[in-house]
Amino acid sequence: MIELKNIEKYYANKGVKSYILRHVTTSIKQGEFISIMGPSGAGKSTLLNILGMLEEPTYGEYHFMGEDVTAMNERKRIELYRNHIGFVFQAYHLIDEMTVAENIEAPLLYKKIPGAERKSRIADVLDRFNMVAKKDLFPNQLSGGQQQLVGIARALVAQPSIILADEPTGNLQSAQAEQIMDLFKKLNEEEGITILQVTHSEKNAQYGNRILTIEDGVIKEDVSVNN
């Protein structure tokens, strides 16, 4: 599904290159649940952003479903990730001015999905996440865990093939975190959605079936997890 070849990312400052990522080469297959681990500043988030096409690598090749992303124009790239990628952020990043239902609806609007189908999909997702009663509330009226659920619901409603989650539980208490991780696992196992998460927590990493460890921009370890 995803092929990375020799991905490099650096910032040049007064002729000195400071590397964030070096020689990252890996492939991700459909249906995997991968956790990216490593110390702060190792380049985990940058890698995730490059995968999510929010950032461009300075060098290297990135193939997403057989297509060369680095050679694509912006319109095409937006088209691609609109249809295949869902984001979940550590700080949830819901739009404060929108209600729960509207937040979930937003990506469908950008995909130009007709009204009737939008309604049924939103209803479906709300139902699945037990949030029907909260659909008209605004984000600031919800707890952190609930907000993150909305964040995941928003990522899911567009029916992506891959979810990219940047420390999804970083701002949550452990009970809530556990709930979110269970949800991810369920999605991965039951619906076959590929999940890629950045995490600090050894425990959360165990929910996946593969762990990539990055240190100083280089992949140090790539191990499978058996659970």
Add this chain to the structure above:
Amino acid sequence: MFKLNLKIALRNLWKNKGFSLINIGGLAIGLASCMILLIYVAYEWSYDKQFKNSDKTYVVYQNLVASGKTFSWPWTPNVMANEVQEKIPGVKYASHSTYPRPNLITVGENRLSAKVVFTDPNFLKILDYKFIKGNSNQVLKDINSIILTKSFAEKLFGNEDPMNKTVKLENQDVLKVSAVIEDAPANSSIVFECLMPWTLFEKREPWVKESNWGNNMCLTLVQLRDNNLFSSANAAMEGIYKRNSKDNVAVALLHPLTKWHLYSDFENGKSVGGKIDQLKIFLLLAFCILLIACVNFMNLSTARSERRAKEVGVRKAIGSTRKSLINQFFLESILITFISTVLAFILVEISLPYFNNLLNIKLTIDYTNSGFWIALFSLMIFTGFVAGSYPALYLSSFEPIKVLKGLKIKTDSSVSVRKVLVIGQFVFAACLIICTAVIYQQLNYVKNKPIGYNQANLMQIAVEGKMHDSSKLELLKTQLLKSGAATHVTSFSSDVTEGGNNTTNIEWEGKNPKELISFNHRAIGNDFIETMGTELMSGRALSSQLKNDTNNVMLNEAAVKMMGLKWPIGATITFWGNKMTNVGVVKDFVVESAYQKVAPMIFYIDNHSDASVMLVRLNPDQNISSSLAQIDEIVKGIEPNYPVNRKFVNESFEVKFQDEKLLGTLSNWFGGFAIFISCLGLLGLALYMAEQRKKEISIRKVLGATTGNILTLLNKEFIKLVAIANLIAFPLAYIIINKWLSTFEYRISISFLPFALAISVSIVIAVLTVSMQLIKVAKANPIDALKYE
């Protein structure tokens, strides 16, 4: 998507009420100012354009060189129209008509002074007034007929049908109402209340019948078959005086009716503009005010970018293109513009009556006019797009990853753009302050300039009806003096606040025979000097008691200077062919424009009942209202058939300043608005700064800075901006105001005062605005800002 965006926009507005209020209020004031100015400009612009063929209609002007200057007037001889109709190629109709003048019209006991125009049937073919009753082809042919305007007909007859009823003109002629027409629009150059046939005019004033190319006494209107024929027709017009009267040096030309009002200034016989210049200023002002209101909007919107940044980032991350974000922000700005427009409308409707009162005009919004709605709609869209352009492009350019990572958005460029915008606003505001101050100074200067006579307590009474009889006039004078209402009374042959009779037919020893010099000539009564409150510089005053004085004249100082008389007293002057002796020199006093030098004037004693006004110096020891009551009673006793027509000289004199006053008032008001809106813009920038520098301020406070230190620090920057704006504004304003001043013969020299005023006012206002906003931040607990880092 549209619906959701709209909903979010409304929620945003509601959530930030204060901000929305500033934003919408600023834009509404800007839009309202712009709308009022545009309505005014449209009103002036559409002068005389209401007629179907107004574009093919021309006014005949004559150019006459006198005293080395070319004078251009729309006054032509009575025989002009016929000659033009018959001899000039391409002319469809030509008509002669009098200028509107007051005449007494009576129906039963109902006496009214009406503006009357005497004219021929062609007049109504050239200007297609709408007929409510009567046939346009049959009118003005019968000598004893009259056409009434609708409002005047109502004044005379109430709700009765006026057709075929009779009215009396000056208690002499009985006229039958032959038609009723719509009122002449307020913005037309010829405003009248009734039309009467030219033949009636000839009957009443027999001298009108004489064909005389030297007597310019009426207005000639010409309609061409086609505008292509203009240049040939105009060329044929040029020599028309010379062809008909060998010695006549006047030159005729055609001036378009549609330009009559706006392009009325002539120089060397060519139209050089006029009111159009003022109109252009107002148009520019309208545009600039709208622009600074838009700039305001941009400033305030981008100032909140921090808060909107996250939304942009998230939207982009979940699949929004930049285009759809731009659309969203444009939608928001158009929504705000729409709300502002509605508010502006209310403001305009509320302020129009006041504005009309102030300018003495009748502006209305014509809601049935489709042009108005189109103009309004395009104004709204234009404003929405201009105001929304920068925020839309700026906000939509945020890179999602930077925003979502919580990195500070690079703000250098946006701050400098915003600084430039604020400087622009203040340049405009400072220019307006300077210009307004200079206009005010100039107006004051001219108003307070000695005019050569004492205006206070001086009244003029129009001489009408029986008062034209010199014995009645004498009786009136005696009675006024006896009653104690007046201390001095005299007569004068024209309105003392207006120009009037002049002649070039004056000879004296040493005159260059080739040069034409124009003299004002006035017939005066006894006690002229005392009544006017002017001074006799040398010699003595004329008096009808002295038999010889019918052969004597007085001159004013300007005349003495122009004639180069060393010994003015006793000099012999040939006036209209009669040898006269000058016995006195009168101090110059202003009768025409207070902005121009006083023209030469010659006075002679009134012995042919030439008086058109009685000048009355009121008794200062008596209560004015009782004096007025006495005067009314005395005048009524002598001429009961006319309403008493009296006015204070200083009031009519004020009218001379109307144009400049209008300019002053408008620039005052709209300058004030501009400054207010600019301050809102500054407030926006201060808001932004406060948000941006919250952390810096907190750190400084932790390090020991006082609130005062911080306010100084923050204000310094704004003072710098305003100072730069002033420096740019100074030369700009100097050029503009110097150009305006140069049109006046008497003018002030530009002092540093207006400039000092501009810079101090703008800085004080800026500091107040900024401090009001920043004091909150400066006083806030530093921990609040630092805790979240």
